[in-house]
Amino acid sequence: xxxxxxxxxxxxxxxxxxxxxxxxxxxxxxxxxxxxxxxxxxxxxxxxxxxxxxxxxxxxxxxxxxxxxxxxxxxxxxxxxxxxxxxxxxxxxxxxxxxxxxxxxxxxxxxxxxxxxxxxxxxxxxxxxxxxxxxxxxxxxxxxxxxxxxxxxxxxxxxxxxxxxxxxxxxxxxxxxxxxxxxxxxxxxxxxxxxxxxxxxxxxxxxxxxxxxxxxxxxxxxxxxxxxxxxxxx
Amino acid sequence: xxxxxxxxxxxxxxxxxxxxxxxxxxxxxxxxxxxxxxxxxxxxxxxxxxxxxxxxxxxxxxxxxxxxxxxxxxxxxxxxxxxxxxxxxxxxxxxxxxxxxxxxxxxxxxxxxxxxxxxxxxxxxxxxxxxxxxxxxxxxxxxxxxxxxxxxxxxxxxxxxxxxxxxxxxxxxxxxxxxxxxxxxxxxxxxxxxxxxxxxxxxxxxxxxxxxxxxxxxxxxxxxxxxxxxxxxxxxxxxxxxxxxxxxxxxxxxxxxxxxxxxxxxxxxxxxxxxx
Numbered sequence: 483x484x485x486x487x488x489x490x491x492x493x494x495x496x497x498x499x500x501x502x503x504x505x506x507x508x509x510x511x512x513x514x515x516x517x518x519x520x521x522x523x524x525x526x527x528x529x530x531x532x533x534x535x536x537x538x539x540x541x542x543x544x545x546x547x548x549x550x551x552x553x554x555x556x557x558x559x560x561x562x563x564x565x566x567x568x569x570x571x572x573x574x575x576x577x578x579x580x581x582x583x584x585x586x587x588x589x590x591x592x593x594x595x596x597x598x599x600x601x602x603x604x605x606x607x608x609x610x611x612x613x614x615x616x617x618x619x620x621x622x623x624x625x626x627x628x629x630x631x632x633x634x635x636x637x638x639x640x641x642x643x644x645x646x647x648x649x650x651x652x653x654x655x656x657x658x659x660x661x662x663x664x665x666x667x668x669x670x671x672x673x674x675x676x677x678x679x680x681x682x683x684x685x686x687x688x689x690x691x692x693x694x695x696x697x698x699x700x701x702x703x704x705x706x707x708x709x710x711x712x713x714x715x716x
Numbered sequence: 717x718x719x720x721x722x723x724x725x726x727x728x729x730x731x732x733x734x735x736x737x738x739x740x741x742x743x744x745x746x747x748x749x750x751x752x753x754x755x756x757x758x759x760x761x762x763x764x765x766x767x768x769x770x771x772x773x774x775x776x777x778x779x780x781x782x783x784x785x786x787x788x789x790x791x792x793x794x795x796x797x798x799x800x801x802x803x804x805x806x807x808x809x810x811x812x813x814x815x816x817x818x819x820x821x822x823x824x825x826x827x828x829x830x831x832x833x834x835x836x837x838x839x840x841x842x843x844x845x846x847x848x849x850x851x852x853x854x855x856x857x858x859x860x861x862x863x864x865x866x867x868x869x870x871x872x873x874x875x876x877x878x879x880x881x882x883x884x885x886x887x888x889x890x891x892x893x894x895x896x897x898x899x900x901x902x903x904x905x906x907x908x909x910x911x912x913x914x915x916x917x918x919x920x921x922x923x924x925x926x927x928x929x930x931x932x933x934x935x936x937x938x939x940x941x942x943x944x945x946x947x948x949x950x951x952x953x954x955x956x957x958x959x960x961x962x963x964x965x966x967x968x969x970x971x972x973x974x975x976x977x978x979x980x981x982x983x984x985x986x987x988x989x990x991x992x
Contacts, residue, residue, distance in 0.1 A: 569791035569946060577948075579792055580746060580777060661746075661777035664760075676778075679893030680755050681900075681918035 485683055492688030497695070503665075504689075508696060511669040514582055514656070515649035518589030519597075522645055526594045527638065530601025531627045535609050548602060551595035556588075557654030563588040564658050580661040585669070588655040593645040600641040604634045636708055643704050650697065670696070744773035745953040748787045749797040750864055751891050753936065754778035756911035756979055759797075761972050766959050772952055780891060782862030788812055788939070791946030794953035796939040797960075799864035799909075804937055814942035819960045820969050820980040822934050824868055825913055826926035828854065828905035836905065842929035843876040850876070853884040855904040857895050860887025864934075869907045872931060896922075909934050911979035935983065960984070 496504055533544060565571050567579040567587075578584045608630050616626045631638065653671035660667030662676060670693045677686035753759050754776055763774050777787065781798040788796055789812050797819065798804065807813040826836055826845050834852035839845035849856050858880070859866035873880050886904075888895045892912045899906045900920030908916075913924070938957045941949045959965050961984035969982045 569948060571790075574791075580775065661775070663775045663777060666775055676755075678897070679751065679891050681893055681896060681916040683897075683918055 485687070488684035489687030489691065492684045493691035493695075496688055496692055504692070506665065507668055507670055507673055508692070510582065510667075511650060511671075511693075512696070512700075514585045514669060515589060515646060517586045518593050518649045519642055519646045521586070521590040522593035522597045523642055525590075526597030526645075527601050527631060528627065529594075530598035531605040531631050533598070534602045534605030535613065535623070535627055535630065545599075545602065548595060548599045552599050554592060554595065555654065556592055556652040556656075557658065559591050560588050560655030560658035563591065563655065567659065579659065580663060580667060582660070582667055584659040585656045585667060588659045589649040589652070592652060592655060593649050596645045596648055597641055600644060601631075601634075601638060604637045604641065605630050608634050636712065639704060639708055643701060646700065647697065650693070650700075742771065742773045743950075743952065744775050745794045745950045745956060746775045746777065746792075747795045747797060747953075747956065748777045748779055748784035748793040750781045750784065750799055750936070751778045751893070752799070752865070752909050752912045753797055755891075755893055756915045757974075758911065758969070758972055758980060762960075762965060762968055765964065765968055766956060769964075770952075770955055770959070772955060774956055780859075780861050780863030781867075782864075788941050791941065791949065794941055794949045795956060796941070797936060798939065799934055799936045800867050801935060801937070802867070803864075804939060807939060810945075811942055812945050813939040814944070815940045815954075815957065816937050817957055817961050818935060818937050818983050818985060820936045820966075821983040822910045822936075822980050823927060824865065824907050824909055824932040824934050825924050826905065827899070827908055827913065827922050828925045829903040830921045830923045832923075832925050834905070837925040839926055842872055842926060842931050845926040846872055846880075847876045847878070849905050850878060850880060850884075853882060855902055856880065856885050857899050857902070857904045857906040858885065858887045859892065859895055859907075860889045861891070863892070865892060865907060865909060868932075868934070872907070875931065910977075914974040914977055914979055936980070 533541065533548070563584060564579070566573045567576065567584050568574055569579070578587070605627075612630060612633060613626065616629060621629065651671065653675050656667070656669055657672045657675060660669070660672065662668050662672040668676075670689060674686050674689045674693070677683075677689060749759060755778065759776055763776070767773055777784075777793060779787065781800045781803065784793070784796050784798050785800070785803050785807060787793045788807060796813070804813070804816055808816060826842065828834070828836060828849070834849045834854040836845040836848045836854075839848055858869055888898055890898070892908060893916065895906055896908060896912070896916050897918055898904070900918055900922050903921055905925070938960050940953055940957055943949055943951065966982035966984050969980050970978065972979055
């Protein structure tokens with residue numbers, strides 16, 4: 483119990499003191515995970531929507547595969563990206579290992595299946611309602627996909643938040659490809675792992691509470707934006 | 717919807733910004749260091765001195781010595797600060813490492829529950845202390861991760877003449893800190909280096925039970941990854957290796973204490989006269 487109290491007071495004093503190291507770590511976490519979600523959205527939204535609209539052989543198997551890949555273990559993704567980006571790997575010449583870029587790549591691979599799979603479901607539901615009218619209006623395939631994505635934008639925003647939650651909370655991938663280098667690739671989760679390994683459990687848990695706080699702020703902002711959008715649409 | 721491609725490009729540019737920004741800024745070298753040198757706070761003490769002097773940043777990847785050596789073999793780091801002399805010999809033999817310099821020394825400790833049910837604190841030497849733990853089937857945590865500490869633990873068991881087996885001997889497969897966290901919860905015995913022990917905050921009922929055997933000496937060396945094996949390694953890592961054995965660095969290592977105890981003793985022989 484005293485550990486928990488200590489963690490809570492550590493979290494509060496961390497936030498109040500606005501420690502510059504902590505701010506740097508928070509900003510890097512947001513930048514890396516935010517970038518990963520944007521990239522995942524660019525790939526996952528159209529991909530998920532296309533699978534949601536199209537009917538083709540092997541589609542069910544593809545959907546099962548896509549849904550299953552939402553559960554990719556971060557540490558496995560991290561290991562794969564490490565082997566690709568290692569100097570002895572096929573993309574070693576890029577020199578990306580142990581940089582924020584490598585962390586963005588790993589998290590993008592983690593988040594894209596989540597965005598694609600949840601988008602597929604949302605668009606499939608919508609297309610049952612809208613696809614026939616759109617076809618009868620003579621809309622082309624890209625136009626239909628774009629319209630459905632637009633109509634589903636509110637639930638797709640939640641999809642992106644789910645992806646962001648996955649990215650900001652994972653440690654397995656970023657610690658392998660980023661290396662948890664101070665001031666370069668240290669993010670919230672790897673900092674928590676480090677303090678745990680040093681046995682400073684109150685500080686580790688305090689950082690964890692800060693991370694939870696960030697997640698609440700991000701989701702609160704998204705909620706607010708959704709409501710503004712909904713009011714504008716009404 | 718016409719805006720969408722433009723917006724997409726803008727978002728992509730924002731997303732890729734960290735990919736581009738990565739190699740800007742100060743020159744740097746990448747060092748794989750045993751978790752003990754990082755978790756003990758030593759590197760946080762030393763690196764600002766070197767960076768102020770050289771203008772060269774040292775990016776530290778804190779991993780077990782086994783993993784550090786693997787990173788060197790693959791050419792993913794420029795230098796190592798590790799503590800497994802046998803594995804270091806192999807790296808030099810294979811030509812993966814081009815240079816090794818002894819930097820510092822400390823020692824391993826057998827720690828365990830304060831009450832010491834196995835009586836390890838009354839042993840005559842380190843293998844005897846481990847033997848007592850084995851005889852009493854006291855819960856013993858092994859790192860089990862090919863780290864320098866794990867290798868030394870196995871060597872000490874070998875010296876006892878008996879292989880540690882049974883439900884009392886458990887591998888955590890984790891770093892030193894995680895293993896200590898587990899030991900303090902389970903009141904288990906384990907081997908730890910003095911620096912990590914002194915820095916560790918979550919000791920619970922654990923105490924030092926055996927120390928001082930010559931076989932528990934823990935020697936740290938800096939190694940440079942060979943440019944012949946991996947042409948892309950950053951040559952300025954040599955400056956860091958030179959500095960670690962300089963008088964300035966050796967004095968700073970000696971000066972780093974916790975609770976009045978020295979964590980690492982300088983061991984460069986002899987310390988080089990001038991600093992780079």
